[in-house]
Amino acid sequence: MHNWQTIIANAVEFRHELHRHPELSWQEEQTAARVRQALTKLGIPWRVCADHGTVATLAASAKGKHIALRADIDALPIVELTAVQYQSQHAGCMHACGHDGHTAALWAAAAWLKQHESQLPGPVSLLFQPAEEGGHGAWRMIEDGALTGIDEIFGWHNWPAIPLGKAVCPDGAVMSGNGIFQIEVTGKGGHASQPELCHDPVLAAAAITLNLQQIVSRRLPPQSAAVVSVSSIRADAAPTVTPEKASLSGSIRLSDPLLRSQLNELIAQISQDTANSYGVSVKVMSEPRYEATVNHAGPAEDYRQALATEFGEDWCMTQLPTPIMASEDFSYYLNEIPGAFALIGMGGEEQYQFPCHSPHYQFNDALLAPVVRIYSRLAGLPVVET
Numbered sequence: 001m002h003n004w005q006t007i008i009a010n011a012v013e014f015r016h017e018l019h020r021h022p023e024l025s026w027q028e029e030q031t032a033a034r035v036r037q038a039l040t041k042l043g044i045p046w047r048v049c050a051d052h053g054t055v056a057t058l059a060a061s062a063k064g065k066h067i068a069l070r071a072d073i074d075a076l077p078i079v080e081l082t083a084v085q086y087q088s089q090h091a092g093c094m095h096a097c098g099h100d101g102h103t104a105a106l107w108a109a110a111a112w113l114k115q116h117e118s119q120l121p122g123p124v125s126l127l128f129q130p131a132e133e134g135g136h137g138a139w140r141m142i143e144d145g146a147l148t149g150i151d152e153i154f155g156w157h158n159w160p161a162i163p164l165g166k167a168v169c170p171d172g173a174v175m176s177g178n179g180i181f182q183i184e185v186t187g188k189g190g191h192a193s194q195p196e197l198c199h200d201p202v203l204a205a206a207a208i209t210l211n212l213q214q215i216v217s218r219r220l221p222p223q224s225a226a227v228v229s230v231s232s233i234r235a236d237a238a239p240t241v242t243p244e245k246a247s248l249s250g251s252i253r254l255s256d257p258l259l260r261s262q263l264n265e266l267i268a269q270i271s272q273d274t275a276n277s278y279g280v281s282v283k284v285m286s287e288p289r290y291e292a293t294v295n296h297a298g299p300a301e302d303y304r305q306a307l308a309t310e311f312g313e314d315w316c317m318t319q320l321p322t323p324i325m326a327s328e329d330f331s332y333y334l335n336e337i338p339g340a341f342a343l344i345g346m347g348g349e350e351q352y353q354f355p356c357h358s359p360h361y362q363f364n365d366a367l368l369a370p371v372v373r374i375y376s377r378l379a380g381l382p383v384v385e386t
Helices: 004-020 029-042 099-115 137-143 201-212 214-219 259-278 297-311 330-336 365-378
Strands: 046-049 053-058 067-072 124-129 152-163 172-175 177-186 226-234 245-254 281-288 293-295 339-347
Touching: 004 029, 004 099, 004 365, 029 046, 029 053, 029 099, 029 124, 053 099, 053 137, 067 099, 067 330, 067 365, 099 124, 099 152, 099 365, 124 137, 137 330, 152 297, 152 330, 152 365, 172 339, 177 201, 177 259, 201 214, 201 226, 201 245, 201 259, 214 226, 214 259, 226 259, 245 259, 259 281, 293 297, 293 330, 293 339, 297 339, 297 365, 330 339, 339 365
Parallel strands: 067 124, 067 152, 152 339
Antiparallel strands: 046 053, 053 124, 172 293, 177 245, 177 281, 226 245
C-alpha cells in the first residue's frame, strides 16, 4: 500500500514516461500496454475496449450509483519544441494536449480508490480511451460496451488559459461542436509568364479563403457562436509554373447543432460563387466531427461541489465564456447517459501558458493531485492525505 505522496509522485513519473512515448490516434498500442500493466500492478481488473482502449472497474458489487471516470490517451502529429528532460522520443509526435496528464491523473485516482475500495458507495469504472483527437474514440468505446451499467460519467480537460486553482463546469454546453471541410480548386495551368492563358487556382484559393472569413461576420447573427478557419492551402508548383490545382482545408466550430448545415451550405455556396468569378471549378467536401459537449444539470452540480471543495468558493473562472470553441468527443458519452465535463486551469507560470496543440505546450504536473482529489470526491470517497 502506498501513501498519498507516493501515489502522486508515481503519477508524475508515469506522465513523464507517457510523454516520452506518444502515439497517434488508433496507434496507441504501447500506451495501452503501459496503462494495462499499471492497472495490473494495482490489482485492478480490466478489459480491452475498442482495440487500444481499456475499461477497469472498482467495487463492482457495491450497491450505489455506478459512475465512470474517463481519460484520453492519444497524442498529436506535432514536432515538440519544449526543452523538458522527458521530451518526446517519437519524431513528429507529441503529447501537446495533455492527454498524458489526463491518463496519469486517472491512474493515480485508480490507485487511491483501490486502496479504499471497500469504502466506495458504488462501482467506479475507469475509461482509458483512444483516439480523442478526431478519431471518434468515444463512439467506438460506447459501441464496445464501455457505458454498460454506468449511471453517470465525468471527464475533464486541462486548460492553459485558466489559472491553476480555477475551472469552469456549467450546466449545458461547455465545449462546441466541430467539423472539417476540404475544397479542391481546379484551374488551367501553364507558364507563369502568361497569366492570360491560365486560370489561376492559387489566386482563386486565396480569394475563397478571404471570402469564407465573412461567413461569421456578415452571414450569421452576432449572437451565434461560430468559427470558420481555413488552416491549410496547398498548391505545389515550380516558381515559374501556374499549377493546375490548389486545395484548401479547415474547420468549423459551432455551439448550436442547427448551425452545422447552415455553415456547410455557406462554405459550399461562397466557394462555388468565388470560383465562378475566377474561371475555375471547385469541389467542396464537408465532414462532421463532434457535437457540442453538453453537461447534465445534476452531475454538473456534483462536479461544481467537488471543484469548490478543492479550490475554494471562488473556483469558477467567470471571465471565460462558455462554450469555448474547442471540441471534445466526450460529447458522445453525454449524448448517451448523464454526466459532466469540466475545464480545469493549469496556467500561471510562463511555461504553462502555451495553448493546447502548440509545439511549446507543457502540462502542469501540479494539477495531478487536485484532479485526483476531485475524482475521488465524485466517486463518493472523502480524501484524506496520509
